[in-house]
Structures are given as C-alpha cells and as structure tokens.
Amino acid sequence: MPLPRCFFDISINSVPSGRIVFELFVNDAPKTCENFRCLCTGEKGEGKTTFKPLHYKGTPIHRIVKGFIVQGGDFVKGDGSGGESIYGGFFKDENLSLKHDRPFLLSMANKGSDTNGSQFFMYVIATPILIMLPHPL
Incomplete structure (x- = not known):
C-alpha cells in the first residue's frame, strides 16, 4: 500500500513558486506523521x-542554510521560537534510529528529548552521521 x-x-x-510533496513514513513514526x-x-x-x-x-x-538545511513550521511566532503539536504542547520522540541517508527527508525539529511540536526540517544533502548528534534549535 502506498504511503500517505x-x-x-x-x-x-507572494509569488507562487511550486509545490513540495511529502511522503510520510507512517509505519516508522505514526504519531509524528x-x-x-x-x-x-x-x-x-x-x-x-x-x-x-x-x-x-x-x-x-524561518531558517535556510544554503546547501545544508531548510527549517519551518513555527505557526505561532514565525521565527523558530514557537510552535505546538496537535496533541497540545509537545509530544515524545518516535523512532530515532532512522538516518538522514538521502537528501530531503522530513524530520521534526525540537529543543531536546520529547519536545516535538510543529517545527520541521529537511537536510538538502545526505547526512547519515548527524542522526547521532542532538539537534537543538
């Protein structure tokens, strides 16, 4: 069955510039997806x-590092300091074993363990080693 x-x-x-389509790995991180x-x-x-x-x-x-990362999802303040999950506040991490082994994989951005809200990021290059490092905002 195809992924959602x-x-x-x-x-x-304000100029339409295209569409980004995300495929969600619901079997690996259902709550996050x-x-x-x-x-x-x-x-x-x-x-x-x-x-x-x-x-x-x-x-x-709100954050672009050319050739490395794109980050957004702060619908509260728009500057990377806010956000909220659909569950109210933050929710726990899911499946931290997945690697960023190819570009443009979507991930949740957070401020540490179990602080997932609405912010997300995508590396625009493969970064499999970075999954072992913390990713604070």
Whole structure:
C-alpha cells in the first residue's frame, strides 16, 4: 500500500513558486506523521496551549542554510521560537534510529528529548552521521 502524502504550495514574496510533496513514513513514526499531516490540513482547529490555528498555511520558512538545511513550521511566532503539536504542547520522540541517508527527508525539529511540536526540517544533502548528534534549535 502506498504511503500517505501531503503537500505545501510554496510562495516567495507572494509569488507562487511550486509545490513540495511529502511522503510520510507512517509505519516508522505514526504519531509524528499524524501531527504533520494534520498541521498540513488544519483539521484540528486551535492549539490547546497557544490558541493559534493548528495549520502550516502561511507559515514562513524561518531558517535556510544554503546547501545544508531548510527549517519551518513555527505557526505561532514565525521565527523558530514557537510552535505546538496537535496533541497540545509537545509530544515524545518516535523512532530515532532512522538516518538522514538521502537528501530531503522530513524530520521534526525540537529543543531536546520529547519536545516535538510543529517545527520541521529537511537536510538538502545526505547526512547519515548527524542522526547521532542532538539537534537543538
């Protein structure tokens, strides 16, 4: 059975610039994938802790390191200091054994163990060794 997908329609300076399609590894990280999917659709309404719409629509990509990483998902402040999961606040890590062995794999960004909210990142290159290092914001 094919894996579920969701997408972002990207605009740069209000000019439509394309679509990014994400394939979600629901068998490896079901709770994380459901969080991301629901934040793409906006179907969960308002956040329990931020009272902001639980939706990525209109959210900026707040961090780009050319040739390395793209990060976004802070629908609260838009600067990388906020965010919330569909579960209210943060949720626990799932399956930290997956490696970034190819470019453009989607991952949750967090501030340490069990602090997953809405922020995500993608390395634009393969970085299999970095999975062993902490990834603080």
